[in-house]
Amino acid sequence: MGALKGILAIVGVAMILVGGLWALQGLDIVRWPASSFMLGDTTWTRNGVVVAVVGVVLVWFARKK
Numbered sequence: 229m230g231a232l233k234g235i236l237a238i239v240g241v242a243m244i245l246v247g248g249l250w251a252l253q254g255l256d257i258v259r260w261p262a263s264s265f266m267l268g269d270t271t272w273t274r275n276g277v278v279v280a281v282v283g284v285v286l287v288w289f290a291r292k293k
Contacts, residue, residue: 237290243283250276 252258253266254273266272 233290236286240283240286240288240290243286244280245283247276247278247280247283250279252276 249258250266250272253260253264254269254271254276256268259267
């Protein structure tokens with residue numbers, strides 16, 4: 229069961245990072261890459277927040293005893 233928790237934690241952290249990037253691009257705070265279709269599109273803000281929240285839940289499940 230320990231390996232599964234480790235995988236959940238890694239996937240969760242990756243989802244938090246990716247979701248955060250998407251949300252910041254959607255809010256037009258992070259303008260990288262400059263030609264990205266995601267910049268300033270609030271759809272990506274919502275998508276990023278959802279992905280980040282799912283990542284937090286995965287990390288939380290991985291940390292439970």
